[in-house]
Amino acid sequence: MSSIEKQIADHVDSARDRIVQTLSDLVAFPSIVKSNPKDAGPGERDCQLYLQKRLEALGFETDLWDPDGPALYAKYEGRPGANKGRTFEGRPNLGGTLKGTGGGRSIMLTGHIDVVPPGAAEHWSTDPFVPVLKDGFLHGRGTVDMKGGVACMLMAVELLKELGIELRGDVVFTTVVDEEIGGMGSLAMVDRGFRADAGIMTEPTANRIAPLCHGILWGKIIIDGIGGHAELTPNAWYTSGPVDAVQLCRQMLDGIDIINRRWMFDPKKNHPLMDLPNQIIVTQVTAGEHPSSMAGRAEIIIDAQYLPSEKDEFGLGGHVKREIEEHVHNICQADPYLRQHPARLEWILDADCAEIPADNPFVSVFQQATEAAGLSPALSGFGAHSDIGLPTGLGNTPTVNFGPGDPAQAHQPNERVSVQDLVDCTKAIAVAVTKWCS
Incomplete structure (x- = not known):
């Protein structure tokens, strides 16, 4: 481990409680996606406004917008992500760019903030939207799928800023809605022009690099x-x-x-x-x-x-x-x-789905970063669907899945993520951003 990698690892370890608090803040927003998008409450918008404020405090130029579902469908009908009948009034996507010093490779950190309904209350031992820390795990809807990953990618950038690590390449940060109902939020994000030289989608993979999804x-x-x-x-x-x-x-x-x-x-x-x-x-x-x-x-x-x-x-x-x-x-x-x-x-x-070749330069860099974070560099497949095909195919941003938590916990009652998983994921992303963008 290099001196800068050790510096990053130590700083992330010291920020353990802040990482947990950031995820707790996100879980508290009931950003439930609905089959009828007009039934959606304010949780998605409130969560995005919270993230926008955090990004702007770090120096990101942000873009918060309600996608035009019918116009997107007309433009991309018959193509990946184009789902008829999806609307986005009051359900914004969020994008932001943190400019580098110039001449470096860019990276996109991306995820979704919508969650599936929690189901019957009696199946939960806690309130799904009141995060509870117990025995080294944070409990709540979305802790695994996938606000845990969103918290890690936000904290990775924040902690790099605190360390004063200069990046030559830009960091692009996007969080979308509507992923759990077909992926039109990601289509809107790519159509908006957000792209980079490589990307990490922080879906739960138990902190394994997954360059493939179904x-x-x-x-x-x-x-x-x-x-x-x-x-x-x-x-x-x-x-x-x-x-x-x-x-x-x-x-x-x-x-x-x-x-x-x-x-x-x-x-x-x-x-x-x-x-x-x-x-x-x-x-x-x-x-x-x-x-x-x-x-x-x-x-x-x-x-x-x-x-x-x-x-x-x-x-x-x-x-x-x-x-x-x-x-x-x-x-x-x-x-x-x-x-x-x-x-x-x-x-x-x-x-749709995608596969990033194992010999892609970013995959190699990311494997080095996971090793520096004490994680396995072995590649794995993501058995469920994720939106990596949209930035990869339409946006020319080769994107892999990588995020904290056991993917089997996704959509379950009593969803929970290990605090250690959150810390390790934040380390790996922070090191990967440093290696790739510097």
Whole structure:
């Protein structure tokens, strides 16, 4: 470890309580994203105003704006991040630039401040938006996903400023909304012109460098049966019904299990940095209309993953969509009723993915920084979706995931992050910024 790296590490260690307090401040804003963006409360805006004030105190030139959702959709329809119906009134993005002395490489530190709803209060042992420090962990919604990372990237820059370390390159800082509902906030950020020579997105990776993430497809499989009395002997379905949509739903679920088993051994569905193969995960099932009636309809919501190598000509998951559509068609062919009344598949979301090559110069620099912070330099995959594809692809800013916390804690009740993870992450980012921008 060099003398400047030790100086950074010691200063971050001394700022442990300040890092925790910064994250506590962020968690206290209930910046919940909603399916209907017009239902969103002031939490997102209040959180961004807090961050803007902190950035301006450090000398950043800031930009706080409400993106124009319909205009973005019209401009980028059919491209990554373009989701119809998203609006941003009172839900601003924040960007800022801290100018370097000149002649150095720039870096973008980026993250999202929206969080998913906390769910049932009885599932939490604490108030989700009242941060609680207990046994070396800070508890609260967003501590892992991903206000913990936002706190670390803010504190990394603040602590470098306090040490008087001059950077030749610019530091670009962006925090977006709407990530948890499709990523249009990141699209708006890149469209606004925020970019750099390299980027760190502080999604939770347990402080491992993840230059790869999955693409995600959300789809709805609609199965129409024929409703009828559940307790009477039915006529044949081909005369007057009924046809039980629950039974048809079971067949469809069995068929999804079959394709998942096939994908387990398909080289196209596996990546050496990913712990698991691509999967089609059933996340919601709805069926039936009345306790004494056979279900006339069933709906299955799926979450399907794809890898960067599977992207179509638009940078999205069109090839995998067609693969799943063909499989659903084949499932229907195995049933005489579904053969005549096939299930319908409606696509809800296509969130893109990216992979930064391991030999990218920034990856090498960042690996050195993690080692200096006492962390493993080994690369890993980020199993969930993140927005790195938008700055990487559209913004020409090769961006990796790196952030504190166990990613399995994301979206869970009693979400919590280790204070040591926060400290180690702040060290690694501060050293990486110094190495890259100086």
